[in-house]
Amino acid sequence: MVKKILGSRASLAIATALLFLLGLFFLWTASLRIPALEDISERRIDQSTKIYDRTGEILLYDMARDVRRAEISIENVSYYAKAAAIAIEDKNFYSHRGFEFRSFLRAVIVNLTTLSFSQGGSTITQQVVKNSILTKDKTPTRKLKELILAIKLDNVLSKDEILSLYLNEIPYGGTIYGIEEASRSFFGKSSSELTLAESAYLASLPKAPTYYSPYGLHREELEVRKNRVLSEMLANDFISEEEYGAGLAEVVDFKTRTDTRGIRAPHFVFFVIDQLAKKYGEDVLLESGLKVITTLDYSIQEEAEAIAKKYGPINKEKFNGENNAIVAIDPKTGDIWAMVGSRDYFNTEIDGNFNAALGHRQPGSTFKPIVYSALFNKGYTDSTLLFDAPIQFVPSCAQDNFVTDETCYSPGNYDDKFRGPITIRNALAQSINVPAVEALYLAGVKNAISHAESLGIESLTDIKNYGLSLVLGGGSVSLLDMASAYSVFANDGIRNPHNPIIRVEDSSGNIIDSFIASPSRVLPEQSARLISDILSDNSARTPAYGSNSPLYISLRDVAAKTGTSNDYKDTWIIGYTPNLVVGAWVGNNDNTPMEKKVAGLIVSPMWRELIDKILPTFPAENFIPPEKEPPTNKPLFDGQLLSSDPQYNNWQYGIQRWLFMTDSLASQGTGNLYPQPLAQ
Template sequence: MKGCHRPHRHFLRNLFFFFGGLTLLIAGFVFLSVATIKIPDFRSFEERKVVGSTKIYDRTGEILLYDVHQDVRRTVIPYSEMGVNIKNATVAIEDSSFYQHRGIRLKSTLRALLYNLLSGKTLQGGSTITQQIIKNTLLTPEKTATRKIKEWILALKIENVLSKESILETYLNETPYGGNIYGVKEATQSFFNKEPRNLTLAEATYLAAIPKAPTFYSPYGKNREKLDSRKNLVLKRMLDLDFINEKEYIQAQTETVSFRPQEKFGIKAPHFVFFIKEYLEQKYGRDVVENSGLKVITTLDYEMQSKAEEIVLNHALENEKKFGGENGSMVALDPKTGQILVMVGSRDYFDKGIDGNYNVAMAKRQPGSSFKPFVYATAFKAGYTPDSIIFDLPTEFQTTCGVYGR
């Protein structure tokens, strides 16, 4: 009877050797891969600079006139300003074990390695939040085994030097939400006109649903039902992870969420905006203006500016018909402070036919009679009165350029 157990023992021994050999093979594969590939310098991640958008506003600080980085709209904010709802919603859908792993999920990693060895195809498996940061900042988007191994190694390195809060802060400041919107601050402003910390649970779950495929899940696109389904998936994950309770789950499911109308992001008061941008570059340097994420509050009164633009356009068109004068400009100053309230540099900045982008208001032209008040004011300060008699005689003035007058 004892002999009947030998085939069984033989099978178990072979099975043990098989898996032992497979484990050694995988370990050898990883060792050789790591030994032969060049890992990017991790310091480049720590030292890199995330460029924020420099924004120019009107005098209220509420109306955005121009975003210097039209192609990338991003405002970097600290972890403390992000709000618990968007943090938990993002972790729930993107990386449910974020607070437990050390950069990679071991089971997923081993499964991906095994898949690659057996099939010879590209490594499969979902990336952790840490891996996604590495993939988007230090590595190329190519899908190869070598790049994946680099990603794992760098993810482990990041987890050893950065806190979970710092990693999640980086992710939420850099993840794309569609179009030129990057980071949770710009996303909440664009979609809900809110600060991240003020998002409702339902709004936060919608926001967390978008980054997987920002164009496909855009709230302004044709796949709103798909977005709704993914938002409900985010809620279910949050419930399963005990981020929310049953009551909060039900309330968020039934909450009606309204997105802001999609804006046509462009430029307001263009002549004034570029006048300000040039001034800032001369004073602080172009690099500061381009890359420091400044919030510039100007003196412009946008309500007055809008009316002035309409007036200049209408009168310029009327003058063109009557007199052939095709353009016009206007500047309005606060007489007490000298602040620029209005600057209209032409009837239409974007009209190439009249060189509309040229700022007529800043052109060097003969001031004519508009200069007389300054002459009179200077004379009065010098003691002249309206009764003073001035002889109309040829007068010469010595200037650095020679004699002026006659």
């Protein structure tokens, strides 16, 4: 009897507590008010991210400066624009009551299991509440407030009014808010005039405006998302099959970026923003008041920008190369000191917004040191003899077929001359092509690609796309990655991945993230020192470049290598000291070929002028010499002639033909593929 009484009292207490809590919940729910419509439409801009140079004193960009937003009534917005937004964001918008239970439940489960409270699952109505009424912290109570206020908002406003609020306040990237401002900024027209494809592009952006930006690095991903928007529109009967096909085929041109007033080092800044967005998310950048201290040395950046602008018209007039890019890196840390992605970011004629320092282009002979360093890792030395002669490198092609076509490969040299036996030192210093192809064969294409990746080249991902032409620039790489790879040579074989950010502070000045160096040895000291020694050897370089070329700096140890793509669309130079790497590129963003001149004439003067201005500000440091090794006559194929090797017959034919034609070494026949070493 006593137990029953106690049990009844306990049940009553629990029920009373539950009713009390339920009452509190209803009171709390009732206290949540929907602001007046005019208040909702005034979007609250939170503290935005500010980006500074490495001193923390020079403001490069304030992401909320000059926020731009133009309102338009929902009746005047293009049907396609409204349909695209609904199709990709909230296909049941016109049928639910402010939220969808399944999406909400999925978000709750993910948030509770991960404890991150970052999962969205929001309807358009919830997004209006989140963006215009609530604070942006992602907590369980905020999510519950969002749900309740969404239901209330759905009861007091029509669907068209809610859609109007959404389209007029959603961020489209940078300082652009609302579909009308986005339409004018991206396409130069009112949102009432948007075409199907233009509408699909705009609907693609709000999910991740930085990542999907048409001015960023992910245009292919933007294209995929735009096509997904069109597919969703078709699946939900917003458009017909015929319209869907037309939307896929429609070619859309984006205007030059204009949300950049007051910006400094724009190509670098948007590179940094892209990195930050990947790490922290889009919302954090727009709302959390971050202070980002970057690695940029603004004094170097200013010099680089001025020189890029100066040489743009000069190279346009002389060589038909109107654009350029420059990167400067600290090889000891990986810090990016300067990044110029075009001669003028704001020049619409050259697509100046595009960051050519990050674009993938053929590097020409600047790839040779990477291959030769892989060969040094296998025991070859700078005194190893290779052979510069006409050789057909495809075994299935006739030995005397010295042409290059879709099947056969027999490269020549930039001066159409052949030199016969030549040391690796002279072959690399003078940038001779045929020995470089031999070097790649000896190193192995697969091994060379893996080696390039270890140095920081990230774009050579599919080995079946590459053959022996890789050593002459047959793969596409970025200037930033190439400068980073050369920093390994400069730093005695130690790699420091390129890095644009020193630290990130919150709005209160607390450091929430800081760069931690992660150096790793990816190249033996001897291999790195051999490359630096060869590329700074002016005597070895003189037969090709002359004794007083822009590459030679008499008072400092400077190593340098130029490169020209086979089609003359790209010219490169990368030079370095032990404490500075500077890379430069000249070409055209539309891939138009330049005049048939070597990189030494086109890009080297620009690079040299920058080096002359900034190198005196750095402490003088010398390269550590490589260990002296005895001259070697290391033959091919790991120390012995293997007549079974598929390349043997063609190489033997090419070499013997050269010997016979020159008659200079015929008397030295030794039975080996190579004659005795010559004085070089």
